[in-house]
Amino acid sequence: xxxxxxxxxxxxxxxxxxxxxxxxxxxxxxxxxxxxxxxxxxxxxxxxxxxxxxxxxxxxxxxxxxxxxxxxxxxxxxxxxxxxxxxxxxxxxxxxxxxxxxxxxxxxxxxxxxxxxxxxxxxxxxxxxxxxxxxxxxxxxxxxxxxxxxxxxxxxxxxxxxxxxxxxxxxxxxxxxxxxxxxxxxxxxxxxxxxxxxxxxxxxxxxxxxxxxxxxxxxxxxxxxxxxxxxxxxxxxxxxxxxxxxxxxxxxxxxxxxxxxxxxxxxxxxxxxxxxxxxxxxxxxxxxxxxxxxxxxxxxxxxxxxxxxxxxxxxxxxxxxxxxxxxxxxxxxxxxxxxxxxxxxxxxxxxxxxxxxxxxxxxxxxxxxxxxxxxxxxxxxxxxxxxxxxxxxxxxxxxxxxxxxxxxxxxxxxxxxxxxxxxxxxxxxxxxxxxxxxxxxxxxxxxxxxxxxxxxxxxxxxxxxxxxxxxxxxxxxxxxxxxxxxxxx
Amino acid sequence: xxxxxxxxxxxxxxxxxxxxxxxxxxxxxxxxxxxxxxxxxxxxxxxxxxxxxxxxxxxxxxxxxxxxxxxxxxxxxxxxxxxxxxxxxxxxxxxxxxxxxxxxxxxxxxxxxxxxxxxxxxxxxxxxxxxxxxxxxxxxxxxxxxxxxxxxxxxxxxxxxxxxxxxxxxxxxxxxxxxxxxxxxxxxxxxxxxxxxxxxxxxxxxxxxxxxxxxxxxxxxxxxxxxxxxxxxxxxxxxxxxxxxxxxxxxxxxxxxxxxxxxxxxxxxxxxxxxxxxxxxxxxxxxxxxxxxxxxxxxxxxxxxxxxxxxxxxxxxxxxxxxxxxxxxxxxx
Numbered sequence: 001x002x003x004x005x006x007x008x009x010x011x012x013x014x015x016x017x018x019x020x021x022x023x024x025x026x027x028x029x030x031x032x033x034x035x036x037x038x039x040x041x042x043x044x045x046x047x048x049x050x051x052x053x054x055x056x057x058x059x060x061x062x063x064x065x066x067x068x069x070x071x072x073x074x075x076x077x078x079x080x081x082x083x084x085x086x087x088x089x090x091x092x093x094x095x096x097x098x099x100x101x102x103x104x105x106x107x108x109x110x111x112x113x114x115x116x117x118x119x120x121x122x123x124x125x126x127x128x129x130x131x132x133x134x135x136x137x138x139x140x141x142x143x144x145x146x147x148x149x150x151x152x153x154x155x156x157x158x159x160x161x162x163x164x165x166x167x168x169x170x171x172x173x174x175x176x177x178x179x180x181x182x183x184x185x186x187x188x189x190x191x192x193x194x195x196x197x198x199x200x201x202x203x204x205x206x207x208x209x210x211x212x213x214x215x216x217x218x219x220x221x222x223x224x225x226x227x228x229x230x231x232x233x234x235x236x237x238x239x240x241x242x243x244x245x246x247x248x249x250x251x252x253x254x255x256x257x258x259x260x261x262x263x264x265x266x267x268x269x270x271x272x273x274x275x276x277x278x279x280x281x282x283x284x285x286x287x288x289x290x291x292x293x294x295x296x297x298x299x300x301x302x303x304x305x306x307x308x309x310x311x312x313x314x315x316x317x318x319x320x321x322x323x324x325x326x327x328x329x330x331x332x333x334x335x336x337x338x339x340x341x342x343x344x345x346x347x348x349x350x351x352x353x354x355x356x357x358x359x360x361x362x363x364x365x366x367x368x369x370x371x372x373x374x375x376x377x378x379x380x381x382x383x384x385x386x387x388x389x390x391x392x393x394x395x396x397x398x399x400x401x402x403x404x405x406x407x408x409x410x411x412x413x414x415x416x417x418x419x420x421x422x423x424x425x426x427x428x429x430x431x432x433x434x435x436x437x438x439x440x441x442x443x444x445x446x447x448x449x450x451x452x453x454x455x456x457x458x459x460x461x462x463x464x465x466x467x468x469x470x471x472x473x474x475x476x477x478x479x480x481x482x483x484x485x486x487x488x489x
Numbered sequence: 490x491x492x493x494x495x496x497x498x499x500x501x502x503x504x505x506x507x508x509x510x511x512x513x514x515x516x517x518x519x520x521x522x523x524x525x526x527x528x529x530x531x532x533x534x535x536x537x538x539x540x541x542x543x544x545x546x547x548x549x550x551x552x553x554x555x556x557x558x559x560x561x562x563x564x565x566x567x568x569x570x571x572x573x574x575x576x577x578x579x580x581x582x583x584x585x586x587x588x589x590x591x592x593x594x595x596x597x598x599x600x601x602x603x604x605x606x607x608x609x610x611x612x613x614x615x616x617x618x619x620x621x622x623x624x625x626x627x628x629x630x631x632x633x634x635x636x637x638x639x640x641x642x643x644x645x646x647x648x649x650x651x652x653x654x655x656x657x658x659x660x661x662x663x664x665x666x667x668x669x670x671x672x673x674x675x676x677x678x679x680x681x682x683x684x685x686x687x688x689x690x691x692x693x694x695x696x697x698x699x700x701x702x703x704x705x706x707x708x709x710x711x712x713x714x715x716x717x718x719x720x721x722x723x724x725x726x727x728x729x730x731x732x733x734x735x736x737x738x739x740x741x742x743x744x745x746x747x748x749x750x751x752x753x754x755x756x757x758x759x760x761x762x763x764x765x766x767x768x769x770x771x772x773x774x775x776x777x778x779x780x781x782x783x784x785x786x787x788x789x790x791x792x793x794x795x796x797x798x799x800x801x802x803x804x805x806x807x808x809x810x811x812x813x814x815x816x817x818x819x820x821x822x
Binding site: 060061063064065067068069071072074075077078079080082083085086088089090091092093094096097098099100101102104105106108109110111112113115116117120121160165167168169171425426427428432435436439440443447450454457458483484485486487488489 | 532535536539540541543544546547549550551553554555557558559561562564565566567568569570572573575576579580582583584586587589590591592593594595635636637638639779780782783786787790791794795798801802805808809813816817818819
């Protein structure tokens with residue numbers, strides 16, 4: 001592994017997947033914290049304020065890493081993918097710049113107001129700040145996913161022969177790309193699922209650990225847990241439905257990705273089977289054993305049980321005809337238009353499996369705690385572990401989803417237009433990419449350990465006791481001249 | 490005015506915004522070991538920038554995003570060409586941002602001490618390297634006919650580039666000292682003011698040399714005017730600090746930094762990244778620009794939203810206008 005291309009792909013993959021561990025949790029937790037604070041304002045029940053502050057603290061620990069790893073993202077296209085940047089900047093740069101102007105400023109500024117403004121802003125305005133932060137995260141997701149969806153399915157542009165690059169012709173086509181319309185709800189609902197799983201994991205563990213102690217806290221944990229479980233179940237169903245829609249769109253615009261997801265080598269004229277598990281050779285070309293459900297793939301891909309699903313071999317031939325039979329010169333070095341089958345096959349399965357099982361935990365929690373019940377005995381001892389497994393599963397599921405989406409598009413970086421190999425920086429040396437690959441990975445590993453340590457510290461501690469927040473003094477500083485700040489670093 | 494020129498100006502404004510704003514929070518970070526006597530004072534310093542540093546950093550992200558959108562060729566050549574400094578700046582910004590959030594999370598001196606080091610490292614490195622980068626852009630770097638940077642990291646470490654780094658470093662640290670003097674009360678306020686005066690003299694000397702050199706390299710009437718105003722802004726600011734007018738003093742460094750950066754951009758125009766290999770290979774506002782459609786779209790978005798952003802950021806500064814002192818710092822969590 002010494003070519004800049006391979007190194008750059010590993011570097012981008014590691015840095016991006018790591019960043020995406022924090023993003024869904026950030027998007028989802030801004031919503032949850034805003035909801036918790038709103039419930040507190042409505043009910044005046046101190047428990048909700050305690051939960052607000054508890055999850056806000058955990059959120060901020062997570063948010064810090066989301067922000068700093070996000071900075072890298074904006075520079076990476078230029079660092080290791082400069083030819084990609086030159087080629088697509090006209091189309092891809094606009095959503096990125098608009099994301100910064102419309103979303104990042106909103107998030108950072110209003111989050112600062114929320115964190116430090118407990119004693120400075122009226123309650124409703126303070127709560128509104130967190131809702132604005134959440135809107136910022138949604139706007140941010142919209143623009144970045146529109147940019148990514150354009151790479152999956154380029155629309156609203158033309159290739160300019162003179163400048164040799166893609167140029168934007170219709171911004172709205174990019175904003176409302178059909179891939180985007182499937183992807184955005186899928187990713188946002190997955191973010192809600194992630195944050196609810198996070199909440200259920202933590203509250204479930206607090207609720208059931210050391211039975212007998214903390215009895216006074218139990219109603220609070222239970223309430224929070226039930227709220228999270230409902231959000232989890234609803235968003236989990238939403239993730240599945242939007243994922244199904246997205247799959248149908250993908251079958252249309254990137255049939256190769258969906259064929260790869262199923263390791264479907266031969267075209268199936270009708271009633272394509274869905275492969276639950278396949279054990280195959282390492283290159284993915286021969287199957288040794290498979291468990292299949294008849295006709296389901298046809299339904300997933302086309303909406304009918306006897307729909308035709310194209311296989312990898314046929315698609316490979318089609319792509320060769322469309323993009324060149326000897327593509328080594330202009331396109332991909334090997335002329336191979338097939339993505340890595342084992343990776344796409346397994347990440348697709350893990351994404352769905354983890355998402356479904358994670359969601360079932362929410363359902364199990366609702367059932368086990370129905371009508372005021374507290375699970376006892378074996379189930380009671382088992383439930384904390386189950387609850388904690390939920391966020392882990394969902395987070396892994398998120399990563400698998402992204403790896404699938406991005407690997408399934410290979411060898412293209414912009415589908416049908418620019419290969420990954422063409423996008424890499426021509427002037428960058430292997431040692432430079434090694435340096436950033438090792439540097440970021442090591443630093444991220446250290447930060448991950450620190451973050452998990454901090455999260456565990458505060459989870460063990462549980463929510464702080466209730467303290468009435470100081471009354472806000474919008475007008476200024478005279479009356480509380482020597483009061484300590486309500487929040488300080 | 491051509492939209493390419495409009496975007497050149499807007500990107501200049503974004504960089505000016507970034508340097509005048511994050512400049513002072515870099516300064517506060519760099520001063521951590523010099524100014525604070527104990528942990529409480531360090532926390533006072535960090536909390537002066539607590540609510541705003543993240544918003545300040547977004548000016549950078551917007552500048553980079555706008556460059557990507559409006560001048561893709563510039564973005565591609567600059568970021569891939571300056572690979573090593575960009576990598577170091579990113580590492581610095583990562584550890585710095587995490588440090589602010591994590592420093593107070595454990596009541597341990599060792600813990601806080603390590604995060605202090607992260608803040609200090611994370612503030613010095615970008616404060617210096619941004620200066621090196623911009624000085625090299627002004628001076629010109631080897632760029633071939635494909636607009637590829639052909640130099641190495643050593644190409645950037647020339648005397649003018651290094652001076653540029655020292656200029657931003659010394660200006661930011663002075664700016665930060667004046668910000669602390671403006672935002673704090675108690676002993677630290679007086680110490681910050683005294684330190685600002687000494688640092689300011691260094692910044693003034695380096696700044697004047699840099700301005701003369703820049704004038705000689707790329708100067709025109711516009712840069713001359715900007716530099717001629719920048720110098721008295723800085724010196725006047727220091728004078729105001731001396732007589733205890735911290736607000737005026739901070740405005741002085743604010744203006745001085747803004748004017749120097751403006752001068753750099755005015756000197757650069759119409760190039761965005763001149764080539765030292767062959768002037769014909771220089772990236773300019775026209776050959777590096779995006780299509781007219783993209784520029785028009787971006788202009789509309791910027792015209793509508795930039796004033797809103799400036800409005801609510803200004804409001805944040807107003808909300809947190811109160812001076813803080815050690816009495817305001819609550820016990821650690």
